[in-house]
Amino acid sequence: MRNAAIDPDTVLRFRCNICGQQNEEVAGRFHRELAPCATCGANVRFRGIVHALTEGLYGASRVLRELPPDEPTTGLGFSDDRCYASLLESRFAYLNTELDAAPVLDITKDDDVARYMQADFVICSDVLEHVAPPVDRAFRNLAALLRPGGLLVFSVPSFDMPETVEHYPRFHDASIVELGGEKVLLNRTAEGELETFRNLVFHGGAGSTLEMRLFAESDVVTRLKNAGFHRIRALDTPVLPIGYYWLQAPGEARGGFEPRGYVLSARRMD
Structure with a gap:
């Protein structure tokens, strides 16, 4: 993570932006998939997702549990974790879809996508590294799910490599x-x-969790642009008040390339 030179023994105190509870953990134990909230279990990536979502909807980071109902706002998720999906369901007209259980949504199938179009926001976190090629079809369908100007909150494991590698x-x-x-x-x-x-x-x-590809960090942005997104922003610096922070752990590099995998936000073009 950029601008993240924090001593690993430093105690970081943060308020979970999903359930609102106070937490503390030493910096060396923070990781994209770790440093869970002691109350709701949300890891760093999940807190980044909610940060990007609430900033995109309200212009500022908000605690999800403290949001009032906003039923006119529609949203879709792809197998979102229950620690935040259950709260989204109670705040928005939000549907958490699955690949192999109702409500079914396969991002590679145009007929599935046609049933769920015009959402105000879509969350797609760590999904597209698993879909069958061509992956650009999935990126285009993410745009198709959104209304013009709609918000995408997105992540995939990615690396500082020159190009995406299809296995x-x-x-x-x-x-x-x-x-x-x-x-x-x-x-x-x-x-x-x-x-x-x-x-x-x-x-x-x-x-269905088979890794199909290794994404290049820069290629993710290019594919989003080609699919019809703009105002693409990477959450690539620490947001310490909510515990969004990590350093790369030893052994995570693939083929000599360092991992990235930051949460991104983007808007569908009008």
């Missing part, structure tokens, strides 16, 4: 099978060729 660029008709205790991806390309891939990377589980 399975010819992905077409694929299955994950287990051979000798190892999970292997078998893919039949559109041309009928059979491909086999080992050393699969999963994020937090199996099945």
